[in-house]
Amino acid sequence: xxxATPRRRGRPSRTESADTPAAxxxxxxxxxxxxxxxxxxxxxxxxxxxxxxVDSALVHHYFGTKEQVFEAAVxxxxxxxxxxxxxxEEGPLDGVGERLxxxxxxxxxxxxxxxxxxxxxxxxxxxxxxxxVFRRIIATQVLRRIADRLEVPDAELRAExxxxxxxxxxxLRYVIKVEPVASADPEQIIKRVAPVVQAHLTAPS
Amino acid sequence: xxxATPRRRGRPSRTESADTPAAxxxxxxxxxxxxxxxxxxxxxxxxxxxxxxVDSALVHHYFGTKEQVFEAAVxxxxxxxxxxxxxxEEGPLDGVGERLxxxxxxxxxxxxxxxxxxxxxxxxxxxxxxxxVFRRIIATQVLRRIADRLEVPDAELRAExxxxxxxxxxxLRYVIKVEPVASADPEQIIKRVAPVVQAHLTAPS
Numbered sequence: 001x002x003x004a005t006p007r008r009r010g011r012p013s014r015t016e017s018a019d020t021p022a023a024x025x026x027x028x029x030x031x032x033x034x035x036x037x038x039x040x041x042x043x044x045x046x047x048x049x050x051x052x053x054v055d056s057a058l059v060h061h062y063f064g065t066k067e068q069v070f071e072a073a074v075x076x077x078x079x080x081x082x083x084x085x086x087x088x089e090e091g092p093l094d095g096v097g098e099r100l101x102x103x104x105x106x107x108x109x110x111x112x113x114x115x116x117x118x119x120x121x122x123x124x125x126x127x128x129x130x131x132x133v134f135r136r137i138i139a140t141q142v143l144r145r146i147a148d149r150l151e152v153p154d155a156e157l158r159a160e161x162x163x164x165x166x167x168x169x170x171x172l173r174y175v176i177k178v179e180p181v182a183s184a185d186p187e188q189i190i191k192r193v194a195p196v197v198q199a200h201l202t203a204p205s
Numbered sequence: 206x207x208x209a210t211p212r213r214r215g216r217p218s219r220t221e222s223a224d225t226p227a228a229x230x231x232x233x234x235x236x237x238x239x240x241x242x243x244x245x246x247x248x249x250x251x252x253x254x255x256x257x258x259v260d261s262a263l264v265h266h267y268f269g270t271k272e273q274v275f276e277a278a279v280x281x282x283x284x285x286x287x288x289x290x291x292x293x294e295e296g297p298l299d300g301v302g303e304r305l306x307x308x309x310x311x312x313x314x315x316x317x318x319x320x321x322x323x324x325x326x327x328x329x330x331x332x333x334x335x336x337x338v339f340r341r342i343i344a345t346q347v348l349r350r351i352a353d354r355l356e357v358p359d360a361e362l363r364a365e366x367x368x369x370x371x372x373x374x375x376x377l378r379y380v381i382k383v384e385p386v387a388s389a390d391p392e393q394i395i396k397r398v399a400p401v402v403q404a405h406l407t408a409p410s
Contacts (some may be wrong), residue, residue, distance in 0.1 A: 039331070125330045125380055126244070135383050143383065160377055160386040161397055168373025172365055175330055178340050178348065181365040192366055196401050 024062050026052040031063075031073040036119035040070060040130035070123070071133045077116030078137060080107050085145035093150070097162075097198025098190070100146075104166045105186050108174055118174065138163075150201055162200035165193060229267050231257040236268075236278040241324035245275060245335040275328070276338045282321030283342060285312050290350035298355070302367075302403025303395070305351075309371045310391050313379055323379065343368075355406055367405035370398060 030051035034043045045066050049056040063069040075082075087103035088096050107113045124134035143163060147155035169189065172178045181189070235256035239248045250271050254261040268274040280287075292308035293301050312318045329339035348368060352360035374394065377383045386394070 135381050157385050164373030164377050165370045168369030172369050176340050180362050
């Protein structure tokens with residue numbers, strides 16, 4: 001309660017010490033871990049609470065339902081990928097294909113950002129509630145913002161087809177691991193893929 | 206046992222009569238069903254045997270390990286998609302992008318072929334052994350054969366980047382179901398995607 005304490009949520013439930021911003025962060029970290037390791041189906045609010053050393057009620061207090069806890073965990077894990085619209089915005093439109101492609105490779109090539117992304121993809125592929133959360137986040141936080149930057153008709157469809165090229169490469173390279181794409185030099189792939197992403201986003205119809 | 210009796214279900218378990226092509230087909234159908242419904246992790250040889258009305262030993266006799274049963278089931282489910290190389294081969298190279306894109310859409314748009322494909326994708330995303338089987342099949346049965354038809358350098362990498370575009374669209378449209386791509390008219394998507402697939406496969410480096 002000193003001025004140095006970060007704001008966030010005020011006072012939670014039952015025991016004083018559980019009811020702090022630190023507890024909230026601990027729950028979120030435990031949720032991310034639980035969903036990563038067990039997938040959406042097998043993860044439980046109870047397991048998350050246990051790992052965070054709090055009561056299940058406190059998890060519900062801060063985040064709501066299991067689906068809402070998942071959304072908070074996805075938002076956290078997906079944080080680095082959510083910078084994609086900045087990569088689009090921060091330069092001229094005619095370099096957007098390369099900037100976006102490099103950005104996406106950067107996120108996937110780094111194990112620290114890849115691991116949580118893989119966990120989200122696995123959950124979304126397997127569970128409809130998880131897919132709905134993922135869908136909402138990528139539609140509103142990523143694709144729509146990229147589309148807003150383009151001054152072309154069908155901007156959202158274009159953003160999605162460009163994203164599809166990048167998602168497909170991620171599937172084949174990092175998830176299924178088919179050769180030669182799994183071991184190819186990223187620069188070789190970027191050279192071929194950046195023009196495709198550029199064409200999807202800006203080429204005349 | 207009259208000639209009018211449809212083949213398929215012959216006679217049940219262990220006894221002599223189980224060891225027939227009909228029993229093998231029944232096991233394979235049960236395996237496909239079991240892997241579709243439960244995913245690779247939760248499926249078991251025992252469950253497959255039970256659904257087929259045979260002993261587990263007969264499943265092992267015909268197919269080997271769980272992984273090998275999965276491979277046989279994937280090969281069956283993936284049958285329609287394995288015609289892709291024909292779509293590539295059956296016309297001039299300059300129409301290959303459109304032929305391949307139309308072919309892939311045809312497989313995914315038809316619920317009868319989409320459902321088993323989705324089940325394979327889910328298993329492959331979640332389980333490393335299932336991913337290895339899937340990887341081997343798409344590498345040897347699909348991508349390599351498409352690459353053989355192309356007379357360009359880096360043919361395999363090109364085939365994979367083209368496949369990545371189509372895989373990514375399938376993920377966003379049929380698995381994650383992000384709008385607008387999930388509900389877009391297939392012709393609208395084909396019009397934008399066929400040139401990309403063509404460029405990956407045949408454009409000069």
